Every structure is written in structure tokens, then in C-alpha cells.
Amino acid sequence: MSVLILHRNPFEPFPYGRWLADYPGGIVVLAAHDKLVPFGEQVPTGDHGFAHLEILGDFEDEELVLARAQKLANEFAVRHVVAHHEGDVILAAWLRECRALEGAWTADVLPFRDKALMKExxxxxxxxxxxYTVPQNAAEALAFAEQLGFPLVLKERAGFSSIGLRILRDRDELRSHAARVFADSPRDDLILESFVPGRMCHVDGLVCDGRTAVAWPSEYQYDLASYGxxxxxxxxxxxxxxxxxTERLLSLTNRALAALRRPYxxxxDHGFHAEIFHTPDDRLVLCEIACRPGGAKVREVFHTLFGYNLGEYAxxxxxxxxLPLLEPSRRDGTRPRPLSMAGQVLMMKRPGHVRxxxxxxxxxxxxxFWLYGRVGQVIPAASGSSDFLTCAxxxxxxxxxxxxxxxDLGARFEAQTEIVAMP
Structure with a gap:
């Protein structure tokens, strides 16, 4: 018996060997090479302490990833499949389904991945x-804009990390961008939404046996889409x-989880990350919710709050x-309360020579504290909202x-960082 882990992340935040030390079987990992080097990690040689480790160039070729995952599942008698990256939860569900394994199957996960189905x-x-609308062509996008006005937000229905997200502020910008994205043929993989003003909050937690076992809200003090x-x-x-x-956000998140969860x-059993707008007129508008733990350093913030890493417990x-530290509250039905308040400060990569x-x-x-660069290095621009230079x-x-x-810490980071644009 083995667990197959689809790993599209650096290894440092995911010490699977320690997390699963009492798992009664082997740990098999299929990892993406392109997520290691940018975070300062050496590509492992050998099996890195796992029963088997295989590293692909990247996970963009889904057919290749699926073929390798199926081969490993056959070879190592895989019983469980784990995926913590948003881009891999559907593939993990499909593998479980085709092999009749425990855990979520495709229909369970799809409402959390398809933003249009989610909103419906x-x-x-x-x-x-x-x-929102799912425009098939530029004309439909422009017609939606005529009804709602601007700004509008265009993104992929199955996107993640704000990659490809575009805020369109007027008709000319929409017309120009739509001409590019719909140039070849009609498509149905994009979603166009009205822009919701206000601060973005997020709620992170863990569902066990179909019930929320622990959750806590936070508030971004920045715009996620500004990473570039x-x-x-x-x-x-x-x-x-x-x-x-706090109570309003926790309650809304539970309602959202119930709305997206299939009866029976x-x-x-899964982590979750919900993003919710708090508008200037005090409304809560659900942006989206994922059925896996949050990224950035949410898992480590959770450890400070409750004494355990959210990624580990998921x-x-x-x-x-x-889940030993959760057992007391699960037995008596109480909500775990934070040990302290916590947060994270991040700086994104930006292109240039690091001085x-x-x-x-x-x-x-x-x-x-984490540092994902070194003096003397020439680094590219951030590739997404989780491509950090430093964080704490x-x-x-x-x-x-x-x-x-x-x-205070962020001001120090800014003062101590010098990156010079290349000619």
C-alpha cells in the first residue's frame, strides 16, 4: 500500500516524510522540476527519503503527468492520492475515481475548480x-460590458494564483484584449465578472468527516492581482x-462549503481556502473557494494560530x-480558538540584478523567515501571486x-532590498 503525492511546489514547506511518518505504507512522489529551482532548492538526487521520487520538467503536459501517475499507481499499489496545488486537484480526483480509491472523485471536486459552476x-x-458571464467571443464580452459597465475582471474558469487575470477598466481595453484572447476561435474557458470593490478576506481551515473541524479568517492588506x-x-x-x-466570514464559508458539496x-476530508470580498457598504461577496489548503504562508500562519500546520493536517x-491536536475540540464539539494572532509579510520577485x-x-x-533569492543573482519577474522574493x-x-x-518588518525588507533593472 502506498500514497501517491502529486507535487507542484517546492519541497521545503511540505516535509511529507515527517507528516506521514506513521503512514502504514510507502510515500511515492511525482514532482515538478520547475517549482524547485526558482525557490532556491536543489533538485533531489535519489529518492529523497521516499519509497519513490520522480521529477518531471513541469506539470503543463497533463497527458504525460497522468501517464506517469497511472504507472506509479500500478507499480506501487497506490491506495491514496494527495494533491495540494490547485492545478492538480482534478487530476488527483480522476486518479482516485478510475482506481476506485478513497477520497474525492471528479464530480466532488469540479464545483471547486470551475468558477462558473461554483458561482451558479x-x-x-x-x-x-x-x-458574471462565460463569453464565447469578443462580441459577447462587449455586450456584457454594455450591461454592467467597468471595471470588469477576466480570468480563466480553472485558473489559479491570479495567473492571466486581467482587470479591464474601459471599453477600449476590453476590445483590444478580447481581440487577442478570442482571435483564433470561440472558447468557453474564460469567465468575465463585475469588479467588486473592497478588501479581500480569506478563510482557511479543515473539513473532517464532512464537517468543518477548524477555520479562521484573515484579511489581505493588498491586491492579489498586483503581483506583477x-x-x-x-x-x-x-x-x-x-x-x-469574524463570525460573519466563518458562517458564510460554511454555507459556501455546504452549497458546493455533493449530497452523499x-x-x-480536505483543507479549504475561501476568498471573500468585504465591500465598502459592508456586504460579503464570495469570490471563490478551493478544496485544498491555502498557499503563500497560510499553512505556517495556521501553525502559529493553532499549533499545527494546516498542510500537514489536511x-x-x-x-x-x-489528528491529535484536533481531537479534544472534535470530541466536545467546540470551535478551536487561536493561541495568538498572526500574519505574513511578503515581497514579490521583480526582474533585475540582485544587489x-x-x-x-x-x-x-x-x-x-524565508528568502528565495541571493545577492548577485539575476531574477525574472514574479510568475504568479505566490512567486515570492522573501516572506515572514x-x-x-x-x-x-x-x-x-x-x-515594521516589511519596511525593513524594502529598505534592505536592492534590485537593479537590467539594460
Whole structure:
């Protein structure tokens, strides 16, 4: 018996060997080479401590990934399939389904991956979402704009990490962009939405046996889609327990999970990451929700909040292993409360020659620090909203205290970083 892990991430945040030390079988990993080197990792030689490790150039060739995954599943008698990257949850579900394995199958996962289907289900449940359409061609996109006005947001129905997302601010910009994306033929893989003003919140947590076992809300202090041009520090903060938004966000997320979950379905144990707009007029508008743990350093922030890594517990829940630090609250039906407030500060990569980088902070309230570059290196622009130059997780007793610390740390990062554009 083995677990097959589809791994489109660097290895450092995912110590599967430690997380699954008590798994009664082998760990088989199919990994993407292009997610290792940009994060400063050496490509492993040998099996890296796993029963088997295989590294592909990237995961863009889905037929190749599927063929290799099927071969490994046959060779190693795979019983469980794990995938933490948004781009791989459908493939993982399909592998489980075709082999009749435990866990979510394709129909369980699809409402969390297809943004149009997701919005349809959410609307049916009375949850507010942005107005949207799936334009087949430029004419349909322009007609939608005539009804709603601008700005509008165009993105892929199955996109992730804000890659390819475009905010269109007027008719000329829409006309020009639509002429490019619909140049070859009609298509149905894009979704066009009204722009929702306000701050983006997110709720992260874990579902066990079909019920939310733990969850907590945070609020981005920046625009996710600005990863390509914003060189400054980007702060993300948890909400205090007594914040009026906390209960509202947790309640809305539970309603969304219920709306997308199939009755008697197989999606019973999984992490989740919900993104929700809080508008200037105090409405909550569901942007989207994923059935896997959040990216960036959400998993590590969760460790500061509750004492365990969200990625670890989602992995263990998915293969049927115990979750010891969650057992007391699951037994008595209480909601786990955070040990402290926490957050993360990030800086994105930007193209150029690296002259200087932040020093490792020695503040006692800095829980973790990461640096994904080195002095003398020439780096490209960020490829998505999770392509960081540096990041840190910090804690404090209150959200206000945490924000003050993170902003101070971010200012230091900015002052200590010098990247010179190449001629």
C-alpha cells in the first residue's frame, strides 16, 4: 500500500516524510522540476527519503503527468492520492475515481475548480457573488460590458494564483484584449465578472468527516492581482476573535462549503481556502473557494494560530491518519480558538540584478523567515501571486499588534532590498 503525492511546489514547506511518518505504507512522489529551482532548492538526487521520487520538467503536459501517475499507481499499489496545488486537484480526483480509491472523485471536486459552476451553485444557495458571464467571443464580452459597465475582471474558469487575470477598466481595453484572447476561435474557458470593490478576506481551515473541524479568517492588506507590478511589502493578517467580521466570514464559508458539496459525496476530508470580498457598504461577496489548503504562508500562519500546520493536517486527514491536536475540540464539539494572532509579510520577485537582500530578522515575534533569492543573482519577474522574493510569519496578542510588527518588518525588507533593472 502506498500514497501517491502529486507535487507542484517546492519541497521545503511540505516535509511529507515527517507528516506521514506513521503512514502504514510507502510515500511515492511525482514532482515538478520547475517549482524547485526558482525557490532556491536543489533538485533531489535519489529518492529523497521516499519509497519513490520522480521529477518531471513541469506539470503543463497533463497527458504525460497522468501517464506517469497511472504507472506509479500500478507499480506501487497506490491506495491514496494527495494533491495540494490547485492545478492538480482534478487530476488527483480522476486518479482516485478510475482506481476506485478513497477520497474525492471528479464530480466532488469540479464545483471547486470551475468558477462558473461554483458561482451558479453559490447563487442557488442565496450567496452573493459577482455578476458574471462565460463569453464565447469578443462580441459577447462587449455586450456584457454594455450591461454592467467597468471595471470588469477576466480570468480563466480553472485558473489559479491570479495567473492571466486581467482587470479591464474601459471599453477600449476590453476590445483590444478580447481581440487577442478570442482571435483564433470561440472558447468557453474564460469567465468575465463585475469588479467588486473592497478588501479581500480569506478563510482557511479543515473539513473532517464532512464537517468543518477548524477555520479562521484573515484579511489581505493588498491586491492579489498586483503581483506583477507591486514591489513593496504585502501584509496579510488574521482577524481578532471579537472582530464583527469574524463570525460573519466563518458562517458564510460554511454555507459556501455546504452549497458546493455533493449530497452523499466523497469530499469528506480536505483543507479549504475561501476568498471573500468585504465591500465598502459592508456586504460579503464570495469570490471563490478551493478544496485544498491555502498557499503563500497560510499553512505556517495556521501553525502559529493553532499549533499545527494546516498542510500537514489536511494531508493526514486525506489518508485517514489521526489528528491529535484536533481531537479534544472534535470530541466536545467546540470551535478551536487561536493561541495568538498572526500574519505574513511578503515581497514579490521583480526582474533585475540582485544587489542586496534582507537580513534574517532576529525579533522574537518572527516565527519563520524565508528568502528565495541571493545577492548577485539575476531574477525574472514574479510568475504568479505566490512567486515570492522573501516572506515572514509573525505573531502578537492582537491583530493591531501583529499589523504593527508586520509593517515594521516589511519596511525593513524594502529598505534592505536592492534590485537593479537590467539594460
Amino acid at each position: 451553485r453559490l447563487e442557488q444557495a442565496g450567496i452573493e457573488v459577482a455578476r 507590478w507591486d514591489p513593496g511589502a504585502r501584509v496579510d493578517l488574521t482577524l481578532d476573535p471579537d472582530d464583527p467580521l 459525496g466523497r469530499l469528506q 494531508t493526514r486527514a486525506g489518508v485517514g491518519l489521526p 542586496s537582500l534582507p537580513a534574517v530578522p532576529d525579533d522574537p515575534w518572527v516565527e519563520r 510569519v509573525a505573531s502578537a496578542h492582537t491583530r493591531a499588534g501583529c499589523e504593527s510588527r508586520l509593517r
